[in-house]
Amino acid sequence: MKKLIYAILCYVLLTISSSAQTLNPDQLRADFDRFRTALNEVHPEMYRYTPKPVFDSLFAATAAQLNRSMTQQEFYCAMNPLLVALRDGHIKWIVSGRDEHYPFATEQLFPLKLYFLNDKAWVVANYGTSTIPEGVELISINGLSIPAILQRLLPKMTFADGNRIGGKYEDLNHFFSGYYATFIGAPESFDVVYREGNEQKTLRLSPTTESAIKAYTEKHKPATQPPFRLTVTDPQTAVMTIDRFWAGKDEPDFDTFLKTSFRDIKARNVQNLILDLRNNEGGEEAWGVKLATYLSDQPFRYYDHISVRQKKKYSFPAWTPKLYVKLRWLVLKKQGEGYVFTKHRGLKKQKPNQNAYRGNLFVLINGSSFSVTTELAARLHADRRKRAGNVTFVGQETGGGYKVNSSGIFTITQLPNSKIDLGIGMFGFNMANVSGYPYADRGIIPDHLVEPTINDVVNQKDTVLDYTMKLIHSPKAALTRSN
Incomplete structure (x- = not known):
């Protein structure tokens, strides 16, 4: 959903501004007050991870x-700790335009595409004219080691719920230069040190541009396929x-895809279904509910409830x-200090589809899930003890x-002086029924870390996928019902 919301932000609040613009203290405080007011009046779970x-x-x-x-x-960076404290991967903080x-x-952007794992980085490709081989380990950039760079960047990144860093690593894999x-x-x-074989080498690189990075990304993106298959x-x-x-x-209808696919799965008597949700950043909530009805046998x-901060009109332009x-007067109901949204399919008790799959299910996930x-994934994980199949x-x-x-x-809302757009879910x-999960600030932890x-x-x-296939076809397959 991240890319979709960004497109909406650009469409609604397209205002070009300059990073060289100087804001006086009165302007900064006005933007700060708008920022704080917006969070207090809009964000439904502001204090879930960081106490008031x-x-x-x-x-x-x-x-x-x-x-x-x-x-x-400078203002953009000064406000960053407040955004990070939300521990909300959906929050949007975008310079207009x-x-x-x-x-x-x-x-003047870093010219290499990198792959990060733990506290190391490797070169995947060159955006510019440098000749560093693919696959070599990068040791440092301008005197800063990779661990030191990660210590600088990870605490400033917001693409994660709770204290997850997997989404942040995935973002670095795509947007490290930015x-x-x-x-x-x-x-x-950029003076870089890298390791090729047993030899450590140093090279000075010229910077690249945003347009060159995007041209490379467009050229090397995977062949177009239907979004579900x-x-x-x-x-x-x-x-x-x-x-x-x-x-x-112009793309396939999701309901039709599900009906056809699960009818075919049932007719073929499929015993092992791999559900690949990697790099799926989301979309329509109701679609997740619909798919869950095809993967449950009870x-x-x-959802337990859908929280909303307030019912009255906001006190700021937005x-x-x-x-x-x-319709908010009809769909919101008072609960505690806030409100709940009452009209959503996911709030009703769901029944399994007549063609629901009941065999072994393997769910593939990563930091961009x-x-x-x-x-x-949480629904499937929380209810898996109830299923016939693992x-x-x-x-x-x-x-x-x-x-x-x-x-x-x-x-x-657009902050009036800095012209930065703040988007709040x-x-x-x-x-529903997830109280047994022992981690308050984690995502779905895989049974098999790959x-x-x-x-x-x-x-x-x-x-x-290769690992999962081996699990399925191994005589001693480690199928997991619960942990």
Whole structure:
């Protein structure tokens, strides 16, 4: 859902601004007040991961910094700890008119595509004219070691729910150059140290541009495929891949896909279904609920409740979908200090579809399994003891949180002086019957941790799928019902 919301932000609040713009303390404080008011009135789960007293201290510390003039970039970075404290991967903090990953520097960007795993980095490709071989380990950039760079960047990144870092690593794999420029610098050259075989080498690299990075990405993106597809690999095994839970008007209908696919799975008597949810950042919540009815053999509850912060009109200028504004008096109900949204399919008790799959299910996940995708994975994980067939999770921990996902409809406000857009998901989707999960700030932890190596990435080898196939066909397959 992250890319979809970004497109909406650009469409609704397209205002070009300059990072060189200087803001005086009065302007900074006005933007700070708008920011704080918006979070307090909109965010449904503001204190889930960071208690209010800690948040209040962070607000006070940030306000104290705004006693001098700042550039737009300095203000952007000064507000960053407040965004990180939300532990909400859906929060949007975007300089109007700019790509969210390249908010300031566009001409002096790091010229290598990297792959990060734990505290190391490897070269996947060259965006510019450098000749560093693919697959070599990168040791340092301009005197900073890779662990030191990660210590600088990871605490400033927001693409994660709770205390997850998997989503942050996935973001670095795609947008490291932008993060480096924003939070470390955009120098005229980059002195890199890398290890090739047993030899350590040094090379000075010229920077690249945002347009060159995007041209490379476009050229090397995978061949276009339907966003959801079913492949039967052998008489008893099938792979269902869901790239996203939304589709364009010219793409296949999701309901039709599910009906046809599960009817075929049942007719073929498939015993092992692999559900590939890797790199699926989400989409329509109702689609996750629908798919869950095809993977359950007993009635179940999907959401426990959907929290909303307030019912009255916001006290600040903002964009919110007109339909919601008109209907909020009918669909919101008071609960505790806030409200709950009452009209959603996922709040009703769900019945299994007549063609629901009951065999062994293998769910593939990673750090980019987010939003609706994590909700579905959490539902399958929480209910797996009830299924006839085993449910086994393979890959890496999800980027989204297990127990709650703050997203849905967004309210968007533009800070009046810095011209930075703040987008806040209005709904807190709290999953039903997940109290037994022992981690309050984690995602779905796989039963089998499988992390692709740099050789897998460079050679485009799907080691997670290969591992899962071995699990299925091994006489001693480690199928997991619960843990």
